[in-house]
Amino acid sequence: MAQIAWLPWSAESFARARAERRPVLLSIVASWSQACREMDDTSYADSAVASIVDECFVPIRVDADYRPDISERYSLGGWPTTAFLTCEGALVGGGTFVSRDRMVSVLRKVADAFESRAEEIAANAEADAGKPLAHDGSDSSGHEGESSESALVEATFASFDEECGGFGIAPKFPLPAPIRLALHLHRDDGDSRAAHIASLSLDAIGWGPLHDEADGGFFRCADARNWEHPHREKLLDVNAALIDLYVEAATILDSQRYADRAQDALTYVQNWLGDQVDGGWAGSQRAAPVGSEDRAASGARSAAVDRTLFASWNGAMTSAALRTAHAFHDDALGAFAITSLERLLATCYRPGQGVAHCVDGGSRIAGLLEDQFAVAGACLDAHDATGNIVYEMMAEELARHAMRTMWNERAGAFFDRPVPGAGEAIGLMRRRLTPFGANCDAAIVLRRLAASSGDSEFTSVADTTLASMSGCAMSQGPYAAHYVLALRAARVR
Numbered sequence: 263m264a265q266i267a268w269l270p271w272s273a274e275s276f277a278r279a280r281a282e283r284r285p286v287l288l289s290i291v292a293s294w295s296q297a298c299r300e301m302d303d304t305s306y307a308d309s310a311v312a313s314i315v316d317e318c319f320v321p322i323r324v325d326a327d328y329r330p331d332i333s334e335r336y337s338l339g340g341w342p343t344t345a346f347l348t349c350e351g352a353l354v355g356g357g358t359f360v361s362r363d364r365m366v367s368v369l370r371k372v373a374d375a376f377e378s379r380a381e382e383i384a385a386n387a388e389a390d391a392g393k394p395l396a397h398d399g400s401d402s403s404g405h406e407g408e409s410s411e412s413a414l415v416e417a418t419f420a421s422f423d424e425e426c427g428g429f430g431i432a433p434k435f436p437l438p439a440p441i442r443l444a445l446h447l448h449r450d451d452g453d454s455r456a457a458h459i460a461s462l463s464l465d466a467i468g469w470g471p472l473h474d475e476a477d478g479g480f481f482r483c484a485d486a487r488n489w490e491h492p493h494r495e496k497l498l499d500v501n502a503a504l505i506d507l508y509v510e511a512a513t514i515l516d517s518q519r520y521a522d523r524a525q526d527a528l529t530y531v532q533n534w535l536g537d538q539v540d541g542g543w544a545g546s547q548r549a550a551p552v553g554s555e556d557r558a559a560s561g562a563r564s565a566a567v568d569r570t571l572f573a574s575w576n577g578a579m580t581s582a583a584l585r586t587a588h589a590f591h592d593d594a595l596g597a598f599a600i601t602s603l604e605r606l607l608a609t610c611y612r613p614g615q616g617v618a619h620c621v622d623g624g625s626r627i628a629g630l631l632e633d634q635f636a637v638a639g640a641c642l643d644a645h646d647a648t649g650n651i652v653y654e655m656m657a658e659e660l661a662r663h664a665m666r667t668m669w670n671e672r673a674g675a676f677f678d679r680p681v682p683g684a685g686e687a688i689g690l691m692r693r694r695l696t697p698f699g700a701n702c703d704a705a706i707v708l709r710r711l712a713a714s715s716g717d718s719e720f721t722s723v724a725d726t727t728l729a730s731m732s733g734c735a736m737s738q739g740p741y742a743a744h745y746v747l748a749l750r751a752a753r754v755r
Contacts (some may be wrong), residue, residue, distance in 0.1 A: 266306055266321050267316070267321065268289070268322065268323035269320065269322050269323070270322070271322055271329065271332055272685060273684070273685035273686075275322050276320075276688055278320055279320040282320065283380070284319055284320050285318075285320070285349070285372065286322055286346070286347040286348070287315060287321045287322070287346060287369075288336060288345040288356075289322070289323045289324070289342060289344060290326050290332070290336060290341060290342065290343035290345070291323065291325060291326065291341055291342050292325065292326045292327055292341045293325060293327065293546060293568045294495035294496075294546040294547065295342065295548070296495070296549050297340075297341065297358075297359050298342045299548075301342050301344075301359055304361070304362045305360055306365075310366050311365045314366060314369045315369065318369065319369070324336075327545055328570070328619070328627055330630065331678060331679050331691070332691065334678070334695065335691065335695075336353060336690060338358060339357070339358050341358070342359055343356065343357075343358055344356050344357055344360050344368075348384050348689075350384070350689060351688035351689020351690065351691065352690075353690060355372075408733060408735075409736045411746060411749060413736065414735055414742050414746050417735075417738075417739070418443060418740055418743045418746060420739070421740055422440075422463075425488075426466055426487050426489065427462040427464075427466030427467065429463075429740040432485060432486055432487045433483050433485050433486075434483060434484045434485075434486065434489055435482075436472060436504060437740050438503040438506070439699075439740070439741065439744050439747060440459075440740040441460050441463050441511075442510065443456075443747055444457070444460035444463075445457075445511055445514045445515070446514075446747070449514045450750070460511065466489055467480070468508065468520070470488075470489040471489045472484055473523075474494075477534070478526045478529055479496050479527050479530030479531060480501055480504050481493055481494050481496060482497055482500055493549065494550070495546060495547065495549040496530070496535075496546065497545070498535055498544065498545050498546060498572070498575040498576070498579055499572075499574070499575040499579075501530070501579075502575065502579040502581075502582045503582070505524050505531070505582045505583075506578075506582035506586075508524035509521070509582070509585055509586050509590075512524060512589070521589075521590070525590070528586060528595075534547055535547065535567065536598070536602075537569075537602075537605075538598075540601075540605055541598060541601035541604065542602045542606060542609075543571070543575070544570065544571070545568045545572050545575060546568045547566055548566045548567075548568075570620050570622070571605070571609060571610070571620060571621075572620050573617045573618060573619055573620060573629060573636065574619070574630070574636040576603075576637075576640075577603075577633070577636030577637040577638075577639060578636050578639075580599050580643065580644070581636075581639055581640045583595055583602070584640075584643045584644065585643065587647075588647065596647060600644055600647070600648065607637075607656065610626070610629070610633075610637075613659075616629045616634050616659075616664070617634060617660060619633050630678055630679045631677065631704065632678075632703075634661065634664040635661070635700070635704045638656075638661050638711070639657075639706075639707045641653040641654065641657035642657045642714060645657070654715065657707075661708060664676060665723060668680055668694075669723075670696050673696050674729065674730040675727045675730040676696065676700070676701050676704055676727065677696055678696070698731055698741065698745070699744045701727050701730070701731050702727075702728070703744060703748070704727060705748045706724075706747070706751045708720045708721070708724035709752055712724065728745070728752065732745070
């Protein structure tokens, strides 16, 4: 069976495309995705497909978890993404899953177009590359359109599903931020409507198809509005966020059943993603077909786990574990969380370089904004739990690294990543984004740092960041909760 010789995203791969005057076939995948595996087993396994790829394209493969910055810019609606680029990295077109019976004709059509209209395609693609990206918040910041908190709360809850819980119609994702906002509104303001929104959503997520009754934990999302037809992969970041949410809900709503659901998900994470020897948590477990022998076979399930330690996800899980340990008086869990944080820092942190997104075979993949502040938040939680000033100092170092390397002076907020190196400044990767949710979450951590360190610079940066995000908050739907939570946290500090 012919196999496609996938190349990594690199300057060398694009140099080859230029030298050979070929378009790039960009495949963006995720190790946990059943659809990605299916496309590999069918479309890309076809000898005719492999032949035309070898003859006419330079094939590049990117793992979306390893390189979320590339995925953010090039994904075309999900994974797998099948994208066609110029040799300069400009996006020409593409889609998601392409079936075996269509793949050859799609590839041939693209190859013929590049051969007959190469200059026209390159010119159009480069012109499009200069336009703002649809999800780039850098041009929508500022005070114009700034709204009251009550209006923002209303906008956050506008898509609440009164019948099935959660937000939106389909596909349905468990969104922790608007549910957490609802919990805080009930706790602080006695808002009964907010309590209803939180309870209905928590019940639907925790006692519906999104929860794995067999093995515990939560699936990633569901295809149907009523949470039916879940995508059965499990991701660390999803479970970390929901564990943290259910622990907080148990406290605010005085609900043992929410505490039990948090404990159930935690047991799954510790059993299947946790490294009980060295600490830390694996990134994901791919889905096994319902009813398959894989679900009962320990070896098969273990092999389905991607053991990579991703910085932001491990930071979030460390924070969730520390808060759970405090709430449940679980000293062993607290000790495991500290061990995990120490391993993460030893693996990913370098003085003056912040934390890497992950380390792959000794190669550091550059850290992103979310990595710096998720790990900084975990360090602050470790400082609260242990009183060890070293963790507070590490949090300061990571925040200052982000302030040095990712600050968007024009927008008054953070870019998603540092200035790309010479080998990374390819196509859409030349652009840095100013992400809404990550900036709001960073402001919360900066406020905590100001309180713990006494350094008012952190307060100033947090205030500037939130002011920058104010102008686009109303357009964020349920994600506006990140902004409102940051505003409310600023008042508490």
